[in-house]
Amino acid sequence: MQPPEITATTEQAVTRVAAFFEQLSLADIAAIGQLYAPDARFKDPFNEVQGVPAIRAIFAHMFEALEQPRFVVTGRVVQGQQCFLTWDFWFAFKNFHRGVPQTVRGASHLVLNDQGLVALHRDYWDAAEELYEKLPMVGALMRWLRRRAAR
Structure with a gap:
Protein backbone atom coordinates (compact mmCIF):
# COMPACT_ATOMS: atom_id res chain seq x y z
CA MET A 1 0.00 0.00 0.00
CA GLN A 2 1.36 3.42 -0.98
CA PRO A 3 1.42 6.20 1.66
CA PRO A 4 -0.96 9.10 1.01
CA GLU A 5 0.48 11.72 -1.31
CA ILE A 6 1.71 14.92 0.30
CA THR A 7 0.16 17.80 -1.57
CA ALA A 8 1.68 21.23 -2.02
CA THR A 9 -1.35 22.54 -0.15
CA THR A 10 -0.56 20.35 2.87
CA GLU A 11 3.10 21.38 2.79
CA GLN A 12 2.11 25.03 2.54
CA ALA A 13 -0.37 24.71 5.41
CA VAL A 14 2.22 23.01 7.65
CA THR A 15 4.82 25.65 6.78
CA ARG A 16 2.28 28.38 7.59
CA VAL A 17 1.39 26.81 10.98
CA ALA A 18 5.06 26.27 11.94
CA ALA A 19 5.97 29.85 11.00
CA PHE A 20 2.96 31.19 12.90
CA PHE A 21 4.02 29.48 16.12
CA GLU A 22 7.67 30.43 15.74
CA GLN A 23 6.67 34.10 15.39
CA LEU A 24 3.74 34.03 17.82
CA SER A 25 3.12 37.16 19.85
CA LEU A 26 0.19 38.23 22.00
CA ALA A 27 -1.08 40.37 19.11
CA ASP A 28 -1.12 37.32 16.79
CA ILE A 29 -3.57 35.32 18.90
CA ALA A 30 -6.54 36.99 17.21
CA ALA A 31 -5.38 35.43 13.90
CA ILE A 32 -5.57 31.83 15.15
CA GLY A 33 -8.90 31.49 13.35
CA GLN A 34 -7.04 31.82 10.04
CA LEU A 35 -5.12 28.59 10.80
CA TYR A 36 -7.66 26.53 12.77
CA ALA A 37 -11.04 25.20 11.70
CA PRO A 38 -13.93 26.76 13.68
CA ASP A 39 -14.56 23.47 15.53
CA ALA A 40 -10.88 22.47 15.90
CA ARG A 41 -9.88 20.42 18.92
CA PHE A 42 -6.77 21.15 21.03
CA LYS A 43 -5.28 18.97 23.74
CA ASP A 44 -2.12 19.20 25.82
CA PRO A 45 -1.18 17.86 29.28
CA PHE A 46 -3.31 20.58 30.96
CA ASN A 47 -6.10 21.43 28.52
CA GLU A 48 -8.64 19.82 26.27
CA VAL A 49 -10.83 22.27 24.38
CA GLN A 50 -12.78 22.64 21.18
CA GLY A 51 -13.34 25.74 19.05
CA VAL A 52 -11.22 28.70 18.05
CA PRO A 53 -12.25 30.94 21.01
CA ALA A 54 -11.15 28.27 23.52
CA ILE A 55 -7.86 27.70 21.67
CA ARG A 56 -7.23 31.46 21.62
CA ALA A 57 -7.82 31.56 25.38
CA ILE A 58 -5.12 28.91 25.99
CA PHE A 59 -2.49 30.87 24.08
CA ALA A 60 -3.59 34.17 25.64
CA HIS A 61 -3.14 32.59 29.08
CA MET A 62 0.35 31.45 28.06
CA PHE A 63 1.35 35.09 27.50
CA GLU A 64 -0.25 36.14 30.81
CA ALA A 65 1.51 33.44 32.85
CA LEU A 66 4.96 33.38 31.21
CA GLU A 67 7.64 35.83 30.18
CA GLN A 68 8.72 35.84 26.54
CA PRO A 69 7.23 32.49 25.48
CA ARG A 70 8.41 31.32 22.08
CA PHE A 71 8.46 28.13 20.03
CA VAL A 72 11.30 26.86 17.86
CA VAL A 73 10.22 24.10 15.47
CA THR A 74 13.07 21.59 15.28
CA GLY A 75 11.58 19.01 12.91
CA ARG A 76 8.53 17.92 11.02
CA VAL A 77 7.06 14.90 9.31
CA VAL A 78 4.15 15.30 6.93
CA GLN A 79 2.04 12.40 5.69
CA GLY A 80 -1.20 13.00 3.88
CA GLN A 81 -3.21 15.52 5.89
CA GLN A 82 -1.30 14.85 9.11
CA CYS A 83 1.83 16.40 10.48
CA PHE A 84 4.07 15.82 13.46
CA LEU A 85 6.14 18.82 14.58
CA THR A 86 8.90 18.63 17.16
CA TRP A 87 9.69 21.82 19.02
CA LEU A 120 -6.88 18.58 15.56
CA HIS A 121 -3.85 19.83 17.50
CA ARG A 122 -2.48 17.54 20.18
CA ASP A 123 0.69 18.44 22.10
CA TYR A 124 2.87 15.78 23.67
CA TRP A 125 5.44 16.63 26.32
CA ASP A 126 6.48 15.26 29.68
CA ALA A 127 4.92 17.59 32.25
CA ALA A 128 6.76 15.88 35.13
CA GLU A 129 10.25 16.24 33.66
CA GLU A 130 9.81 19.41 31.67
CA LEU A 131 7.76 21.46 34.13
CA TYR A 132 7.02 19.99 37.55
CA GLU A 133 10.69 19.27 38.33
CA LYS A 134 11.42 22.97 37.81
CA LEU A 135 8.87 24.13 40.39
CA PRO A 136 9.82 24.81 44.01
CA MET A 137 8.72 22.11 46.46
CA VAL A 138 7.00 20.03 43.76
CA GLY A 139 10.32 19.71 41.91
CA ALA A 140 12.06 18.05 44.84
CA LEU A 141 9.22 15.55 45.18
CA MET A 142 9.21 14.80 41.43
CA ARG A 143 12.99 14.25 41.35
CA TRP A 144 12.72 11.92 44.37
CA LEU A 145 9.88 9.98 42.70
CA ARG A 146 11.90 9.66 39.48
CA ARG A 147 14.89 8.26 41.39
CA ARG A 148 12.66 5.77 43.25
CA ALA A 149 10.95 4.62 40.06
CA ALA A 150 14.32 4.09 38.32
CA ARG A 151 15.42 1.40 40.81
Missing part, protein backbone atom coordinates in the same frame (compact mmCIF):
# COMPACT_ATOMS: atom_id res chain seq x y z
CA ASP A 88 11.47 23.55 21.86
CA PHE A 89 9.38 25.97 23.91
CA TRP A 90 11.44 28.73 25.53
CA PHE A 91 10.09 30.91 28.34
CA ALA A 92 10.69 32.23 31.84
CA PHE A 93 8.31 31.95 34.77
CA LYS A 94 6.76 35.20 36.05
CA ASN A 95 6.20 34.05 39.64
CA PHE A 96 9.40 32.19 40.54
CA HIS A 97 12.84 31.78 39.03
CA ARG A 98 12.05 35.13 37.39
CA GLY A 99 14.12 35.73 34.31
CA VAL A 100 15.69 32.25 34.37
CA PRO A 101 15.34 30.74 30.88
CA GLN A 102 13.37 27.48 30.78
CA THR A 103 12.88 24.98 27.96
CA VAL A 104 10.23 22.36 27.33
CA ARG A 105 10.84 19.92 24.50
CA GLY A 106 7.78 18.41 22.90
CA ALA A 107 5.86 17.53 19.79
CA SER A 108 2.53 18.39 18.18
CA HIS A 109 0.33 16.12 16.12
CA LEU A 110 -1.72 18.15 13.67
CA VAL A 111 -4.53 16.91 11.44
CA LEU A 112 -5.58 19.26 8.65
CA ASN A 113 -9.00 19.40 7.06
CA ASP A 114 -9.63 19.64 3.30
CA GLN A 115 -9.22 23.42 3.44
CA GLY A 116 -5.75 23.12 4.99
CA LEU A 117 -6.95 24.29 8.41
CA VAL A 118 -5.95 22.57 11.64
CA ALA A 119 -8.82 20.33 12.77
